[in-house]
Amino acid sequence: MYGFIDFTLLNVLAGSTLLCAVAALVGTFALLRREALLGDALAHAALPGICLAYMIVGDKSLPALLAGALATALTAAACHRFILWASPLKEDAALGISLSVFYGSGIVLLTKIQGLGFGTQAGLKSFLFGSAATMLPSDVKFLVALALVVAVLLGLFFKELKLAIFDPEFATTQGYPVRMLDVLLTMLLAGVIVAGLRIAGVVLMVAATIVPPAAARQWSDRLGIVLLLAALLGGVSGALGAYASAVSPWLKTGPAIVVVGSMLFLLSVLCSPRRGVLARWLRERHTRLRIEEDHLLRDLYLVCEERGDFAAVVGFVDLLGMRGLTPGQLRRVAHRLISRGLLRSEPDGLRLTDRGIRAAQRVVIRHRLWETFLSKQLNLPSDHLHRDAEEMEHVIDDALLRDLQEQLGYPTTDPHGRRIPKETDQ
Amino acid sequence: MSQRRTAATTAAIEVHDLTVSYGAKPVLWDVDVLIPAGQIVAIVGPNGAGKSTLLKAIVGLVRPLTGWIKVFDAPFEQRRAWVAYVPQRESVDWDFPTDALDVVMMGLYGQIGWFRRPSREHRQRALQCLEQLGIAHLAQRQISQLSGGQQQRVFLARALAQNPKLYLLDEPFAGVDAATEDTIFRILRQLRDQGRTVVVVHHDLQTVADRFDYVVLLNLRLIAAGPVEEAFTAENLQRTYGGRLTALAYAAETLLRRDVARESQR
Incomplete structure (x- = not known):
């Protein structure tokens, strides 16, 4: 009894994993060609093919239905390309037209079939919406073969596909058959989607070709790694989704896989180290805090310079007046500087520590040097200098500082006649 | 007849009676031009004059309505290996997941051949090309992380990797910093001195007189072509740019500068 359940579950697990992994592989190329929605059009365009094959053959013979689906999906892809070539329409409109025309005619055919009163047409719908739970060992074998074919082809043509997608014009001048490579990718995409339809349904197949590649792109800037990661993320969502639906019967396999995939995508968008939302936010916050400091x-x-005493204690009121900070803001910035050992808190104000004086000098030097540069080299009037220098003082690194000093002949005063300090620790 | 023969053998590119149109709108009309080998050649003209289209027609990216083009005395299809085409920088997606070295390596794919992976020597060669452009330290940098000037350098490095006889560059100086412009011109001169031919679609009329040997003035039709000293004249510029005053003002200034420079040399 248990053995039987395990065997079915294993079938479904292996099938979903393979299908999602291979869909992610072909989907990555579609994503990079900025044609992520081509898969959507292909999946919908399979419907009229399924109906036509059923009407011609008269029963639900699997090879016939698959062949029909593939035929109309590829016809739709050809139509899409033709519209792009023959009309001024862009990708999105061309895809929209191919998708709706083919899907629409599919619905018409489906209604017609139902009207004819065939006894067995019910299964046709499951072809479109999928039923992963009924996966047979033969399906898994077929998927293994499909995965092998796709992996071998993508591996063989990896370099050429990369070139043809990145720079098709250059590839053409080098004599590469860019159009054939394009056809190859489209056929692989159509093949995988049609193969997966009956198992997983339209929505899942579209999601499986888009979501894992988009998630994988967040983590790497190398095509090979993006491909492997996409396959991995696709496989993981396939396996987890199938398992989740197996343990809780109210959960359908297809939607469960989409949900897992979407969570992985969300995680990637938020947390990936360079492109992630969180990382970006942290970087921006870091810059903002540094500027405040x-x-x-x-x-x-x-203030100290004016008083001629860098060890002077500066009152909070003086500091608040200088750039209209609220007391709360001032306290937070001051706290950060105190904890870095650059400031000391005194009963009636703040005082720069020795390290604080050096750090302040760094900023002042850059500010005044940049003002000098603007005024000397660009002849800007002196009342235009400050705001620009206010931004540049945080950006100038040591190398640029040396260049500036050299170019300006190591000036000692800025355009306003104030002294440009020397770094005391040099 | 004999004159024609010599012209054909020293020409890098021979364009005969070329007409190209996008839809009903002609972009190039009856263009006849010989581009000599071993020179730095500028193709100039106003926006929409068909400059880029001429380059694309040469490398077979657009099909001519009439006319033919020969590259080193043969159809382009037989000369692919001799030609490096550098498209406009905006023509590709710089967010593509790849790094600078990988893009340069694409110039070697022809050598590497189908189904094979680049070897250590290929990587070394690609790195040398980046080195020539002074950006070897950016080899591993994702290409969207490069500045416009650096991206243009990567494109030129890819062309160098191809080791061709003829370079066709489409607006390589658009949106590029001054340092990059100098570096690129330095390399183009080196290439010319090695006997290569360099053809550049160019926008900045001010630099034509100083930095190019030969100029092709284009505005749908061929206006003039010849050595810069002969063809880059105020009259030809007037005919190319019509009443466009800003361009003319630039050109007048350039010509003036050149004359002053000549005077002072005497």
Whole structure:
């Protein structure tokens, strides 16, 4: 008894994993060609083919239905290309037209079949919406073969496909058959989608070709790795989705796989190290905090400079007035600088530590040097300098600083006549 | 007859009676031009004059309505290996998951051949090409992380990797910093001195006189072509750009500068 359940589950697990992995592989290329929705059109365009094959053959013979589906899917792809070539329409409109025309005619045919009163037409719908739970060992064998064919072809033509997608014009001038490579990719995509339809349904097949590749792209900038990761993420969502639906019978396999895939995608969009939302937010926050700190250091420096005493204690009120900070903002910035050992908190204000003075000097030097540069090299009037320098003082690195000093002949005063400090620790 | 023969043998590109149209709109009309080998050649003309289309017609990316083109005395299809085409920078998706070295390596795919992986020597060769453009340290950088100038350098490095006799560059100086422009011109001169031919679709009339040997002025039709000293004249510019004052002002300034420079040399 248990053995039987395990065997069915294993079948479904292996099948879903393979199908999703291989869909992710071909989907990655579609995504890079900015044709992610081509899979959507292909999947919908399979419907009229299934209906036609059923009407011609008269029963639900699997090879006939698959062949019909593949035939109309590829016809739709050809129509899409033809519309692009023959009309001024762009990708999205051309896809929309091919998808709706083919799907629409499929619905017409389906209605016609139902009207004829065939006894067995019920199965046709499951062809479109999938029923992964009924996966047979023969299906799994077929999927293994399909995965092998796809992997071998993509491996063989990896370099040429990469070139043809990245720079088709250059590839053409080099004599590569760009159109044939395009046809190859489209055929693989159509083949995988049609093969998966009966098992997984339209929506899942579209999701399986788009979502894992999009997630994988977040994690790597190398095509080979993106491909492997896409296959991995696809496989994982296929396996987890199939398992989840096996343990909770109310959950259908297809939707479960889509949900798992979407969660992996969400995770990737949020958490990936370079392109992720979180990483970007952290980087921006880091820059913002540093700018606030630099500004407070420079403000303190200016007050001390005026008083001729860098060890002076500067009152909060003086600092608040300088750039209209709220007391809360000032306290937060000051706290960060205190914890970095650049400031010391005194009963009636703040005082720069020795390290704080050096850090403030760094900012002031850059600010005044940039003002000098703008005024000397670009002849900007002196009232136009400050705002630009306010941004550049945070950006200038040591190399640029040296260049500036050299170019300007190591100036000692800025255009406003204020002294440009020397870094005391040099 | 004998004159024609010599012209044909020293020409890198021979364009005869070329007409190209996109739909009903002609972009090039009856263009006849010989581009000599071993020179740096500028193709100039206003926007929409058909400059890029001429390059694309040469490398077979657009099909002519009438006329024919020969590259080193043969159809382009027989000369692919001799020609490096550098498309406009915006023509590709720079967010593509690949790095600078990988793009340069694409220039070697012809050598590597189908079904094979690039070897260590190929990587080395690609790295040398990046080195020539002064950006070997960016080899592993994802291409969207490069500045416009650096991306253009990568494209030129890819062309160098092909080791061709003829370079066709479509607006290589558009949106590029001054340092990159200098580097690219330096390399183009080196290539010319090695006997290669360089054809550049160019926008900046100010640099034509100083930096090019030969100029092709185009505005749907061929206006003039010849050595810069002969063909790059105020009259020809007027005919190319018509009443476009800004362009003319530039050109007048350039010509003036050139004359002043000549005077001072005497």
